[in-house]
Amino acid sequence: MERNVKSIEIIKPSAPTSSEHKIYKLCLFDGFQQNTYFPLIIFYHKTNDMEAFSNVSRRLKNSLSEALTIFYPLGGRRSDIFSIDCKDEGAIYMEASINMEMSEFLSPPKLELMNKLLPCEPNKTQPYNEVLPQILVQVNHFNCGGIAIGLCNLHTILDAHSCSLFLKTWSSICNGSRNEICEPNFSIASSYFPLRNTIGVRSDVLNVNKGVEIKVECSIRRFLFDNKLINEMKKISKNDGIIKPTSYKVVSSFICKHMIVACIKDLCDESKKQVVNLHVVDIRRRMGENVLQNSIGNLIWPATVVYDNVNKNTNTSDMVKILEEEIGNVNEELFLKVKNDPSFLWSDVRAELTLEKVGKNPILFVFTSWGNMGFKEIDFGWGKPLWIAQRGVTKEAIPNQVVLMETYEGIEAWVTMAENHLDGLENNIEFLKFALHNPNINFNRSDI
Known part of the structure; x- marks a missing residue:
């Protein structure tokens, strides 16, 4: 091309x-x-x-x-x-x-x-x-x-x-x-x-990935989770005692489990036995008032979720429960402390942002969602978008990043991993049972 x-x-x-x-x-x-x-x-x-x-x-x-x-x-x-x-x-x-x-x-x-x-x-x-x-x-x-x-x-x-x-x-x-x-x-x-x-906190935050090697062999894949299968995952989670499992929580937990399984050989290293998930949370949705809804800025916060001993037999619903609890802690009370107490920045905030509450050299996964933001409704005058894409393969990338995108069919996961780990992910039968890898775009949609 x-x-x-x-x-x-x-x-x-x-x-x-x-x-x-x-x-x-x-x-x-x-x-x-x-x-x-x-x-x-x-x-x-x-x-x-x-x-x-x-x-x-x-x-x-x-x-x-x-x-x-x-x-x-x-x-x-x-x-x-x-x-x-x-x-x-x-x-x-x-x-x-x-x-x-x-x-x-x-x-x-x-x-x-x-x-x-x-x-x-x-x-x-x-x-x-x-x-x-x-x-x-x-x-x-x-x-x-x-x-x-x-x-x-x-x-x-x-x-x-x-x-x-x-x-x-x-x-x-x-x-x-x-x-x-x-x-x-x-x-x-x-x-x-x-x-x-x-400056002190910011320096530490930007060095979170200091020990994470930028890899030229990283690649990116798309996986589509259609609405039918997402609802099936929600049903399973409800049966396991989760009251309101969201699409984001069940899909991200499911992906995370199988990403860990794909990396399992590397995780055998004692110095890297913990897996830390950073889930980027929108502060606007966590504050108790609508005043922030049209606010401009990086109003995002990393909810830190720590997993130990995840393997192919781990119940995904258990991971959803942990995620639900940790994201629940990212609430209005937290941000009111940030707003009203300058010293809070140098204690709990610093510990959260710099991963002080976990062990040394954790395996880091980063998840973020661009869903429910209206991207697929952007109409410049010739109809709604056919498709929304994130990016392609880059020369250099930090591995283990996932961006969830909203589609007409469900949720599309853009997964960046080391090439050998992506191969492991795609060879996982249980994962591919739920994820339709690289689906073709449907050009005959009547609603776009």
Whole structure:
């Protein structure tokens, strides 16, 4: 597949940012994020009345410019560890032609080529002293007329929830549904959780993976858990005494068990007998008030779950119970302590974020969910997305990471592991009984 980059532009806000908004203050949790771009690729099917690509691109650029006026920090650049200068420097916008039919690209999805649809290398840690745009966009035009919008979002102020709000705003402007725009709140996160002098903690947090080798032999696979099988897993968990097992809890626990089994030979090392799961939790959903719902920022928290002696005979429902308890501890009371007691940051928070409560050299797994955020409802004017993708194979990656994506059929798990461990995962009959590996995209859906 060849990608031909036709143009690269800077899209600036349609109106200048007001003087009172020239400095955007970061919140406490923004200060813990690594300087990386997280990716998202949104695929749109060709329709019979598809307008010329030049017109599509013009609409996208004009609406992006208006969206950047509303989301003014995204047009700025980070000035220091505490703030962003909102001087309307803009977002990077690229156009690229892809010499392939979208049906060929997606049947099955060619993960080894996926990153060509992105404007920069995803998940690579960038130097903190480098001045970087907050958002980059690459609009890819396939031979058939289909479009894939690839985004790389700097983690400075955007988590998945914030990214979804931005995309809803951009797409609503583009399709003429301005009445559906939800006004973002840029002040509540920093007022609730002001950024403090967290250099000591931040250094420790960023060194959590210091002992985890970045492996070039890592790869990525997609596994689809359809709704029927998810409901079956929920039913099993209910029968084992769990009152309200969620899709996320049963699927992530099931995947985690079989990832551990796939790594079991390495886990025999006495120095690495503990498995630590970091589940990235949305703070907005854990606070007892709706005031944070439209807030922008990295309002996310790692719920730490420790597993011992997991093997192929482990009951997945037991892992769900442990996960349910630990995620339950990430609640309004916790965040009120963070908000109201600055010293709390240097005790319980530091221990939680730096894994002090576990033994040395644990095996680390990271799970996050991008479900229920509305990504599959993003309509720029030519219908709902055909498919939402995360990223492709990268040259270097930290192993044992899972991103759960919402699909029309159920939940799609994007699993990054060392190549030999992925082979072990795919050779596990019980795992594949529930996971449909590399399903083809259905191009005949009537609802998209």
